[in-house]
Amino acid sequence: MSYHPSMIGLDGLAALIEALSVDGFRVLGPTVRDDAIVYDDIAGVDDLPAGWTDEQDGGRYRLKRRDDSALFGYAVGPHAWKRFLHPPLLRLWRAEPDSAGMKLTAAPEPEERFAFLGVRSCELHAIAIQDKVFLQGPYVDPHYKARREGAFLVAVNCGTAGGTCFCASMNTGPRATAGFDLTLTEFTGEFLVEPGSDAGAALLARLPQRAATEADIERARAVSERTAASMGRHMQADGVHDLLLDNLEHKRWDDVAARCLSCGNCTQVCPTCFCTAVSDVNDLSGATERTRRWDSCFSVDFSYIHGGSVRPSPRSRYRQWMTHKLASWVDQFGTSGCVGCGRCITWCPVGIDITEEVRAIRGG
């Protein structure tokens, strides 16, 4: 079914946030905190980062003033939506000794439904990838499912590409094409809104608006084209699957291992990385609680089996990460594990650049 785009103003955006919270959603969106644009609870338009942008490069992020008051005039920040759909720390169950031996109680799933405001195209792709991992395989992750179902996604077409973005080369942006309920394209003080689902169309109908003209739509397309042309990074992605798997002993792995801190930041900021570890904690009363937390293939214990770690060297751990992202992910889930958001480049303390590493391996 096809939907009709509309134009809304700032009042319309305010009405959108209002309507979502009236409908019982916990509205999450971009806001400024600790000199960065993070995703957090949003009460209204005032919480959005008006007039801010970011400068990003390998290992570097700086918030800067824009010369206008755009609300979405920056690229993606340190947080990914996965922290809400796939939380960093999750209680799974509790076991207590009882007369039968033990009693196990699963931790309840939260009842809140999320509305995400300002989801970028790369992030929509990342969510779609985690959907594949957690929902579309032989096993479903009930925790992800409980959070993902009923989530309302308001996308924003990027008007500015960040210094480390390369979605254009991954075919994951900058224009949102699927997986959203509504998508916004920002002009000064005005937004083109395009529904992507019945729920989105229904919500749009409740907002103050005017019908979009051909010219509005054309303008929005131009925004995306301009953004695509200004990508900070480029990844030559064709054939990268075979390239990496054919070069598992390439000398570049040693080179990157000398720089890599094996700190795990890249895996934690990546919107698609999904690995977790469980840990059981007993209290002294004899009860045990199992929690699950984000893990990282950069830690030694990640691959521990009796007798030692399978990947003791940082070299093998970096190689695991990158080949998983760009190659074995394709075999596992039919898609690349990288959406070109650039977070792993920006938030790597030493600025290791996945596009550069691919280039180096390609180079010989």
Add this chain to the structure above:
Amino acid sequence: MAKPPRKPKLAVWKFASCDGCQLSLLDCEDELLAVAGAVEIAYFPEATRAVLKGPYDISLVEGSVTTQHDAERLLEVRRQSRRLITIGACATAAGIQGLRNFKDVREFTSVVYAHPEFIETLETSTPISTHVEVDYELRGCPIDKHQLLEVLTAFLNGRRPNIPAHSVCVECKARGTVCVLVRGAAACLGPVTHAGCGAICPAYNRGCYGCFGPKETPNAVSLAPRLVDAGMDKTGLGRVYRTFNPVADAFKKESERHGT
């Protein structure tokens, strides 16, 4: 699960230290009475006058060895302990008092004391593991009380303590803190520092100063230029690695690399 017939005996020993790590046990306000219920507190002078004779099932050892008398006392502690767990940076990596190892102790003594001849002290501050076999080393200056409880329950249940050796960054990200190093707010040792504190410092808008000591496979050499970008000078680099864990291998090497 069958309950052990008698409660395991717990002893808490102190060597050169600030008492902070053993205080962590008394800071477990919600759990202290449960701990006291699960173990027999057999020796813990900071908490009780009562003294039960060894051997002890678990000994927690705080502090580093700085006197000949302590070195001898430690041997006896080890003899009396089935499991010996060191708690904190002093016991594990010599602690702040380990700074003497890089200086002339006689000069130190004369700075502090009017009559240096009254003071009996060794030239160096050494970790417990230099003197006796250690069953487990818990990191931190001070240790994290939840980790202490985890180690105790793990030993009581005969399992491996769940104490990850990865970087502080992993905890920092879980906490949702925006990296202070990347956003240019501070020089941060998080990427080379052992997790456990919960990434407190970055959450308080400052760089980690390494109080949990080095993580597994630390790469301080690669981090150094970034710390310089963030405002640390060469002597600062040398100093920051030589503070609370001065003899931890990776930190010691890095500090020496900067000429300290």
Add this chain to the structure above:
Amino acid sequence: MVPVPFRIAKVIREIPGVYTWHLKSLDGKPFVYRPGQFNMVYQFGVGEIPVSISGDCREPDTLVHTIRAVGPVTNAMQQLRAGAVVGIRGPFGRPWPIDEVVGSDLIFVTSTIGLAPLRGLIHEVLHRREDFGKVVVCYGTRGIDDIMYEADLHKWRARFDMHVHLTVHSAPSGYRGRVGGVVAAIRAAQVDWPSAQAFVCRSETLTRQAVDTLAGLGVTKDRVWVTLERNMQCAIGLCGHCQIGPTFVCKDGPVYRYDQIEPLYSVREF
């Protein structure tokens, strides 16, 4: 996924450090699985580890695990007595491809604890004995005290329709059985090499050695089946720990056809 409580009905000490549990679910429900699958076995308050199911899948009322004490969890489990309750999640993983090998001669190659994951398969093969050609078990251990499942071996050796080549690495003088490596035992097997299917269950290095021996005799690598071991936490392909390249050992394995896994096997620290 929450573990389901099972009670240990019986503990059998196989050899020093190796024990077998017979488990019954508390709710009495049968445990349905296929040979080659594994469970996540949880000892209350201690930890959870992957363990192959070693029983006879036609007796779903009894779940059988054989465990070797190597570390904290497996050591703690060794202390458990009949009556203790443990948690079970499973069954997980792909079973041995029994239907794919119908009609062929079968050779099982394994050593010490490696017989545990194969035992259920051998039981099933014997239940369907007429579906297969010759059946040969080559089982090697270090010494005569390391021989597991002696009752089974005894029964199997007594059968006319299968051969058991039991070999020990070293034995006291006067020992009448075969002494030497498993390789020699394989060579001694009399199966139709060009069509035989092999099941190998040993450490990664010894697996390679067995595969080479079999290849020399004409068993191509697409007829060799192995099981792999990796760190596992969720056992359903969501935690990421058990990856070897494209494969998740927990859900794509632990049973693999050797030719498909060999390229990954040969990369160091992969």
Add this chain to the structure above:
Amino acid sequence: MARRTINVDVLARVEGEGALRLVVDGAVLREAELRIFEPPRFFEAFLRGRSYTEVPDITARICGICPVAYQMSAVHAMEDALGIVISPAVRELRRLLYCGEWIESHVLHMYMLHAPDFLGYDGAVEMAADHPGIVQTGLAIKKVGNAILKLLGGREIHPVNVRVGGFYRVPAKRELGSLRDDLKRALEASLGTVKLVAGFEFPDCERDYDLVALGEAGEYPFNAGRVVSNKGLSITPAEYDAHFEEYHVKRSNALHSRHVGAGAYLTGPLARYSLNAALLSPLAQQAAKEAGLGPTCANPFRSIVIRAVEVVYALDEALRVIDAYEPPDRPYADAPLRAGIGYACTEAPRGMLYHRYEIAEDGSILDAKIVPPTSQNLPSIEDDLRSFAPGWLSETNDRLRHLCEQTIRNHDPCISCATHFLKVEVVRV
């Protein structure tokens, strides 16, 4: 009566390691010697050459029980040296942080270390078996003190948030507000504590102490004020060295301190209260009155009552700070580096803590001097023993030993602090 030697090899329920040696000859006390065998840690020596920015974190490690005190004295001394003027909001937050430490440390001492003396137990855990309610109340109040430290400082022990000029990060109003309910509950409970400890039996032991504390600050003292005494002293912290001197006793790893020309003096709750009682909040004053405290107090056994009153005050004060709090524009103030000398005294739970630093132009420390409360109190503690013990010589060894221990514990000595300090022990000859 024969010569008796009483040794308390390890003084229990004090922070750090010390011993007591009493030598009793018939009915005469020959010797009362407190020995600190906590090994020396040389803080003053290795602070030399470190940057002034590191000092608050390093000196915190002198003592895990009162790290905030070391951080407070250190930052104030640095600010004095560098001419940094802190904002009123930072001043208030520092008061709040100190409230947290007083609550945590006083409650630890009262409930876990000192009360068992009065109720006849070896320790709090043993006491909990018969009086679970008392111990649980203590733990609950202590937890609130720790909650302040954790929120404002990042963690209870060795907080990370204190820096020269202010804080690395200041809390939002809402964050502080989250403490309010727990503080109110603890305040309620702390009034009960005053009643409880006021009901203990106290030996009739008064002494004419030279009581020294911060005062004349217009507020019950934490971080500001002059150094005053009940004998008429009133000086600035910068003049401290001219009036007080440390001396080194044989076989002691702790330095002792004396009032020049006057000898032993006492800092801590007794002094603080006797010099500032009128500045307590009305609620705390009321509690003091109901507990039978006069405007001054010279019985060290009653120090537990004063601690209880100070806990009421600290909880009350914490609530006041939280209610009035507006976050400052900047979390910290700074000033250009310069060479200089800075002095500061602040009120650690155990008493006054003096720091002096000489800073070079590049911000490195040239010289450091730290005089912890326990060093200052040691001579008075020994004097307490000398004046009280002769009256107890007819008691059994056990009882005598216990009374002497209690005499020491009255002052909550922190031997960890004191070492840069000595040795202690007791004997009947």
